Amino acid sequence: MKRLIVTGLGIAAAISLTVTGCGSSGGTAGSDTKSAGPVTVSLAAWSLATTPEFKTLADAFHQANPNITVKLKEYDAANYDTQMVADLAAHSAPDMYVQKTLKNFFTYQDGGQLMDVSDVAKKLGKGINGVKSYSVDGATFAIPYRQDSWYLYYNKDLFDAAKVAYPDGTWTWDDYAKNAGLLKAGLKAAGSPAQATYQHGWQSVVQGFANAQSPKADILKGDFGYMKPYYARAVAMQTAGDQPTYGTVTTNSLTYQAQFGKQKAAMMPMGSWYVATLIAQEATKDADTFKWGFAPIPQFDSSTTKTPVTFADPTGIGINPAIDKSKVAAAKAFLAFIGSEGASTKLTGIGITPAYASDAVTKSYFGFKGVPGDDLSRSAFATHDTKPENPVSKDTAAIQNILNDMHSSIMSGSKSVDAGVAEAEARVKSEVLNK
Amino acid sequence: MATTTLVARRPGGRLKWRNTLLGWSFILPNFIGFAVLTLVPVIALFYIAFTNWNAFGTARLVGLDNFTRLLADHSFRIALWNTVYYTAFHIPLTLGLSLALALLLNRKMRGVAFFRTAAFFPYVTSIVAIAVVWNMLFSPQFGPINQFLTSIGISHPPGWTTSSTWAMPAVIIVGTWREMGYYMLLFLAGLQTIPSELYEAARVDGASPWQRFLNVTVPCLRPTTFFVTVMLTIGSFKVFDLILVMTNGGPGQSTLVLSQYIYTKGFVENKLGYASAVSIVLFLICISITVVQFIVNKRRAD
Numbered sequence: 001m002k003r004l005i006v007t008g009l010g011i012a013a014a015i016s017l018t019v020t021g022c023g024s025s026g027g028t029a030g031s032d033t034k035s036a037g038p039v040t041v042s043l044a045a046w047s048l049a050t051t052p053e054f055k056t057l058a059d060a061f062h063q064a065n066p067n068i069t070v071k072l073k074e075y076d077a078a079n080y081d082t083q084m085v086a087d088l089a090a091h092s093a094p095d096m097y098v099q100k101t102l103k104n105f106f107t108y109q110d111g112g113q114l115m116d117v118s119d120v121a122k123k124l125g126k127g128i129n130g131v132k133s134y135s136v137d138g139a140t141f142a143i144p145y146r147q148d149s150w151y152l153y154y155n156k157d158l159f160d161a162a163k164v165a166y167p168d169g170t171w172t173w174d175d176y177a178k179n180a181g182l183l184k185a186g187l188k189a190a191g192s193p194a195q196a197t198y199q200h201g202w203q204s205v206v207q208g209f210a211n212a213q214s215p216k217a218d219i220l221k222g223d224f225g226y227m228k229p230y231y232a233r234a235v236a237m238q239t240a241g242d243q244p245t246y247g248t249v250t251t252n253s254l255t256y257q258a259q260f261g262k263q264k265a266a267m268m269p270m271g272s273w274y275v276a277t278l279i280a281q282e283a284t285k286d287a288d289t290f291k292w293g294f295a296p297i298p299q300f301d302s303s304t305t306k307t308p309v310t311f312a313d314p315t316g317i318g319i320n321p322a323i324d325k326s327k328v329a330a331a332k333a334f335l336a337f338i339g340s341e342g343a344s345t346k347l348t349g350i351g352i353t354p355a356y357a358s359d360a361v362t363k364s365y366f367g368f369k370g371v372p373g374d375d376l377s378r379s380a381f382a383t384h385d386t387k388p389e390n391p392v393s394k395d396t397a398a399i400q401n402i403l404n405d406m407h408s409s410i411m412s413g414s415k416s417v418d419a420g421v422a423e424a425e426a427r428v429k430s431e432v433l434n435k
Numbered sequence: 436m437a438t439t440t441l442v443a444r445r446p447g448g449r450l451k452w453r454n455t456l457l458g459w460s461f462i463l464p465n466f467i468g469f470a471v472l473t474l475v476p477v478i479a480l481f482y483i484a485f486t487n488w489n490a491f492g493t494a495r496l497v498g499l500d501n502f503t504r505l506l507a508d509h510s511f512r513i514a515l516w517n518t519v520y521y522t523a524f525h526i527p528l529t530l531g532l533s534l535a536l537a538l539l540l541n542r543k544m545r546g547v548a549f550f551r552t553a554a555f556f557p558y559v560t561s562i563v564a565i566a567v568v569w570n571m572l573f574s575p576q577f578g579p580i581n582q583f584l585t586s587i588g589i590s591h592p593p594g595w596t597t598s599s600t601w602a603m604p605a606v607i608i609v610g611t612w613r614e615m616g617y618y619m620l621l622f623l624a625g626l627q628t629i630p631s632e633l634y635e636a637a638r639v640d641g642a643s644p645w646q647r648f649l650n651v652t653v654p655c656l657r658p659t660t661f662f663v664t665v666m667l668t669i670g671s672f673k674v675f676d677l678i679l680v681m682t683n684g685g686p687g688q689s690t691l692v693l694s695q696y697i698y699t700k701g702f703v704e705n706k707l708g709y710a711s712a713v714s715i716v717l718f719l720i721c722i723s724i725t726v727v728q729f730i731v732n733k734r735r736a737d
Contacts (some may be wrong), residue, residue, distance in 0.1 A: 111491030201552035247597030251574040397704045409687030
C-alpha cells in the first residue's frame with residue numbers, strides 16, 4: 001500500500017514537472033519536452049504504403065525531438081471513420097488521430113472525443129490556414145497540416161493540338177464552358193479522340209464550387225437555389241458531349257487519374273492532391289508523359305479573379321482525451337510541429353499542399369521534381385481564397401447525404417435541375433431542420 | 436418398490452444428461468460465436484432503439500421518439516417501398532428460375548456437372564466484381580445490353596442503373612442471376628429425394644409430363660420450396676451488399692433499401708438510436724412474414 005502511494009506520488013510529480021516544464025519554456029516544437037524521458041505517442045492514419053505524409057511528419061518530428069517517437073497505427077482508408085468511432089467508443093483508440101474528413105469532425109468534437117488544443121493553435125505562425133474549420137465556440141480542437149484546394153488541370157499538348165489558348169487565370173465558369181466547346185471542335189478537327197473536359201462523379205465537383213463561390217451560399221439553411229446555375233451548366237456540358245456523362249462515369253467506374261493521366265480529357269477540375277499522384281504515375285507509366293499545368297479554378301463572376309475563390313477541407317490532427325496524462329505535452333508538441341513552416345517544407349517534399357503558406361513553402365513546393373513551374377501554376381498555388389467544403393455543424397453529415405442523392409438524380413437525368421433541388425430542399429426541411 | 440424404480444430410472448436419466456451435455460458441447464463453439472456476435476447485439480438493439488445514442492457518451496432514453504419520427508420520415512417510407520418492390524419481384528423470379536434450372540439439370544445428360552457448376556458460379560463470385568461487370572454491361576451508351584437492344588430495333592433503350600425508373604429492375608435482374616444457382620442446388624437436392632416409383636406409377640396411369648410435374652414433383656418438393664421461400668424472403672428484405680456496390684441507393688433514392696438506410700443513419704450519420712429503431716421495424720417485418728409462412732405451410736401439411 002505504502003509503495004503504491006509512493007509510486008503514485010512519483011508519477012504525479014513527473015506529470016507536474018512535465019506540465020510546468022512545458023508551460024515555462026514557451027512551447028516551440030523542440031524544446032519543451034526535453035525534461036521528460038523517451039515518450040511514444042500513437043497516431044491513427046490510413047494506407048501507410050501509399051500515403052507517405054504520416055511517416056514524413058512522424059520522422060521529421062522525431063528528428064527534431066529525439067525523445068519523442070510517433071508510432072503510426074494503420075486503419076482501413078475506406079472505413080477509417082467507422083473504425084475510429086468504434087475504437088474511440090471502446091477506449092482503444094490511439095493518442096492522436098487524423099481528421100480524415102471535416103464532415104465527421106463535429107461527431108468527434110460534439111461527442112467529447114477531441115482535446116481542446118487552443119493553446120497550441122494560439123502559438124502557430126501567421127501562415128497557417130484552416131484552423132478556423134476546427135474551432136467551436138472559440139476553442140480549437142485539431143491542428144491542420146495540409147490544406148488542399150481545387151484547381152483546373154489542363155493538358156497543354158491537347159490545347160495546342162486543338163489550337164485553343166491556355167487558361168489565363170481570369171476564367172469564369174461560362175468561359176470554361178465556352179472553351180470546352182472550342183476544345184471539342186478543335187480536338188475533333190485534329191483527329192484526337194480526347195474529350196474537352198472530365199467532371200468526376202463526386203458531388204463536390206459541382207456543389208463544392210457552388211457553395212464556395214455563390215454569394216450567400218450556406219448549405220445549413222436548406223435553400224439550394226444557388227446551385228441551379230452550376231447544375232444547369234454541368235448537365236448542358238454532358239449533353240453537348242464536352243465531357244463523359246455521369247452515367248458513363250458511374251457505370252464504367254471511370255477514374256479521374258486515368259481520364260486526365262492517359263490524356264482522355266484536355267481539362268479537369270480536381271483537388272491539389274492530384275499533382276503528386278500525377279507526377280508519381282508519370283514515373284510508373286500509369287500516366288502518359290505530357291505537358292500539363294494547373295490554373296485557378298473558374299470563378300462565379302469576374303470580380304474574384306484576382307484572388308480566386310476555391311474550396312477544399314483542411315486535414316488536421318487532434319488528440320484523444322483518453323490519452324495518458326504523461327503524454328499530453330508530447331502530443332501537443334507534435335501538433336505544434338505539424339502546423340509549422342518546418343513541417344510544411346517537409347510535406348512539400350512529397351508533393352503535398354501544406355496548411356502553412358509562405359514564400360519558403362511555395363519555393364520548396366515548386367522545387368519538387370515534376371511540378372509544372374509556369375507562372376499560372378505558381379499563382380494558382382500561392383494565391384487563392386480556399387473555403388471549407390463542410391461547415392462544422394450537427395446537421396452537416398445528414399445534409400451532405402441528401403445533397404449527394406440530389407447530385408445523382410440530377411446528373412443522371414432522372415430529375416430536372418429544378419425538381420432535384422426542390423426535392424432536396426423539402427427533404428432537408430423535413431428530415432434535418434424540423435425534426 | 437420405490438427404490439427399485441429410482442435405481443432403474445437413474446441410468447437412463449444419467450444417459451439423457453450425458454447426451455444433452457454432449458450435444459451442447461458440440462454446438463457450443465458455434466453458439467458462443469452466435470451469442471457474442473449476434474444474440475447480445477440483437478438484445479442490445481431493443482434497448483438502443485429507445486435511446487438517442489450517437490456512439491459516444493451515454494445513451495439517453497427518449498421513449499418512443501425514434502418511432503414517432505419514423506412514421507413521418509419520407510425517406511424511410513421510400514426505403515420501405517423499395518424493399519417491398521425488390522422483394523415482390525425477386526422472390527417469384529428466383530423461385531421460378533431456380534426450380535426450372537433444377538428440373539433442367541436433374542436429367543441424365545452429357546456435361547450436366549459443368550452446367551450445374553456454371554449455374555452455381557455467380558453465387559460464389561465476389562459481389563464487387565459482379566457489380567462492376569454488370570454495371571458495364573448496363574452502361575447506357577456503351578454497354579452491350581443496350582447495343583443489343585438498339586440493334587433489334589428498340590430506339591430508346593432504358594438507362595438501367597442511371598435511370599430512376601430502371602435502376603431497380605436492373606438490380607433485381609442481377610440479384611436473381613446471382614442467387615438462382617444456390618437455390619437451384621437446394622431444389623436439386625429436393626428432387627433427388629422424390630422416389631422414382633411415384634413417377635412410374637403416374638406414367639402407368641397415363642399422366643402427361645405436366646401432370647406429373649404438378650401432382651408428383653410439386654407436392655414432394657413442398658418442404659424444399661418452403662425452406663427456399665423463407666430463406667428468399669429474409670434474404671430479399673435484408674438485401675444490402677448488392678445495392679451498395681451497384682447503385683449505392685441511387686440515382687437519387689430510387690434504389691434505397693431498408694438495410695442501406697440503417698447503415699447510412701447508423702454508421703455514416705452516427706444516429707445509432709434511430710438506426711436501431713429502423714432495424715426493429717425490419718426485424719418485425721421479417722419475423723411476421725416468416726410466421727405467416729410457417730402457419731400456411733403447416734396447414735397445407737395437415
